[in-house]
Amino acid sequence: MEFFERFAIPHPSAPIYASMVAIGLTVIAIVAGLTYFKKWGYLWREWLTTVDHKRIGIMYLISALLMLFRGGVDAIMMRSQTAIPENTLLDAQHYNEVFTTHGIVMIIFMAMPFIYALMNFVVPLQIGARDVAFPRLNALSFWLFFMGAMLFNISFVIGGSPDAGWTAYFPLAGNEFSTSVGTNYYALALQIAGLGTLMSGINFIVTILKMRAPGITLMKMPMFTWSALTANVIVVFAFPVLTVALIMMTMDRLFGTHFFATTNGGMDMLWANLFWVWGHPEVYILILPAFGVYSEVISTFARRNLYGYKSMVASMVGISFLSFLVWTHHFFTMGQGALTNSIFSVTTMAIAIPTGIKIFNWLFTMWKGKIEFTVPMLYAVGFIPIFTIGGVTGVMLAMASADYQYHNTMFLVAHFHYTIIPGVVFAMIAGLTYWWPKMFGFMLNERIGKWAFWFIAISFNVTFFPMFFTGLDGQARRMYTYSEATGFGPLNMLSFIGALGLAVGFALIAYNVYYSTRYASRNISADPWDARTLEWATQSPVPAYNFAITPQANSSEAFWDAKKKGHELFKGEVQKIHMPSNSGVPFIMSCIFFIWGFSFVFSLWIPAILATIGIFICMAQRSFERDPGYYISVKEIKETESKLRGA
């Protein structure tokens, strides 16, 4: 019995028990459904073992949407708790858990897979490649991310959720103040997912540097590919920092070291430092691909080529380097003195320059364009003013001395939601709607999509704009309640109403997926938006080999040139195509990683050792394996092509 007690929730409540039951029932339903419809083989052959970048992209997408739901529920719970003063819907402990998991889930398990979903699907197509450079590694990246996400999400039904904030500052995150295993989950789940992300980073850099079709020089790459390249450069150099910081955290919590302790020389500030050395570049990992999406969407629907291509590239490269020079602005109030703060204050403000350049380039692209307000374009146009508010308040926060007033208030919360939501979430929805026909062969309904946009855009401002005021009035973030005398009540109620509106908006998107899956026409062309880049030059949905003939490009908008200027994209004859074979090892290895992580969370050393051995066996298998791949014959390609063209 004693053994099992460790898995109990330290702070249970009715909703948690209800979720346990719900999770149990869902698992049973999935297993029963797969068995009843005899889909186990299909699932294994087509999805769990796939190394196809398009399918991996779609799996990222599904995970991201699931996590968006989870993080969204957390958000609604927070807003309802603070809707009225002295509310008792959640107690302090639950509120701590909810804001912690909201942050982690949204950043690491929603936004990250969402950008990797789009990158996976789009980047190889935009550069005319067959797949990514290391397809098998790509599958491993996805499954590691997925298992990390699952490990994190079971925390609230087994052993307790992390509750020290998504930043998990020490000494709060140490054993003394975070006694449950929640923070162990944080360390291990992020570690596993982070390894996957690092591998993706390497994979995409090599893909983009080495696998471009003939004619696509670096300065003729579509802007989304450029944004993917710069973002992945940040990934490769930022994630090792997180790896080290998490190792140190794990050792402090499990092996009694004193890295971040307050005794025996430990330094709690070092955690905050390392966390943000990774954490700030992480923000730009999210925003750069979003900028890439906007560049594609805006030039497509303004019917003009992107204004200032070179300055766009230069500003992204600049941002990717500057992103490593600013991290201290997250803890200006820690006391490192005026000189240090001034240095980081200046570098922080400097980032506004390349970002501003990009904003103006988008505006100039739209200038005199024939703008068509489709759903993706609505999000792109909506993004510019809202994001600018986020950027301007960011410069306010960048002034170190003024930051003493804003630090840790709702003003900050409003600021970063004003950057992340229009910056990342809008972009992801825009990208999703834009590339949906390429992924699935039908379009999302425009009318429902526009309703969803207006709900989201307006509700977003209703939710977060009041926080600027309550923050300046002194409402601290992460407080589970406040007294009536503070006067924060009405504005917080407004935020709650906005949050409900956001929920309606996202529900509309979900409904749109359902509605369009049922009713949308499958009879669409391969290029329904009249777009400009190479991914639209192949069939929809995209065949396994992407392009029957490797395309030849002459500019960053090769497909547009092919349509309007008579550029010949596909020269030569169809030849047999080499493809990588599927493999179950990435999935199995990631399952072992899950067991490994789980064992560490609960200090179960024997399973932990066994799992470690299992991981090494998987790696040895890969070393000795000889995998020549397989070929798709010319006949098969021609059949597929004519079938897709006919449909």
Next chain:
Amino acid sequence: MMELFPRKQVIGFGFSLLLTAIALAVYFFDLSFTAGMTILLVTAFVQAAVQLVVFMHAGETGDKGSIYTNIYYSLAIALVTVFGTLLCMIWGYV
């Protein structure tokens, strides 16, 4: 037998042993902190460069540009991280 020991690599090895010996000066002689650190910084980075160029063949293919950019970029960011951390954790408080 001789063809198994290319001149360039043997010289490189000799040079790296020499650099190690120079670095040891900070242990055997009573140098000031500045002098000692200068010696260590110079020998360590030269040593790394020797490995990179002589042994790791960093510049022998068309990917030379990518490889060197990658190394310089990561080195730059690593140095920023080290010195920035020192600035925020130690020097800022003096």
Next chain:
Amino acid sequence: MKIDHSLPLEYGTDQNQLNILGFWIFLGAEIMLFGTLFASYFTLVDRTGSGPSGAEIFEITPVLIETIVLLTSSFVIGLGVHAMRIGRTKAMITFYAITLLLGLTFLGVEIYEFMHYVHIGAGLQVSAFTAILLTTLGTHGAHVTFGLVWGFFIILQVRKHGITPETANKSFIFSLYWHFLDVVWIFIFSFVYLKGMM
């Protein structure tokens, strides 16, 4: 599989070139990994709590042995790659085997060093300094250990299949890894040990 003969065998196929560039970028990430460890080390080096300082526990003899052994192994694996390029399979395997033996020696001395530290009261849990010292050294040591197993697998594969584009590629990438560990050790030797004993 198309093989380009204008380049050494390890670059011969497209996939080989991808692998090598990918590994270089991985090494970029490793530079950041060790960079972070160094940043933490320099921050915590004087925070010894009630435990000993570096100057009190470092000894020059094992450190010098480790340094010379690792430098030599890095030279030897360079010879191994050279032998591979001139097609001398046997010589290559010999050089790789010597490399691994030297690696094993390094590891043995490092394990002795660790046991010595624990013995004289500088174990992992004593202070922030001992924790970051042993973590930095241990991360490097874990890389060496991993490399020993990996290198052994590669020797087995070269013995079985000879020098092919695939095995040459793997062997070359392994040599990059091994040289990199040597570079990291140079920095540990200079800025952990020598600076500590200065």
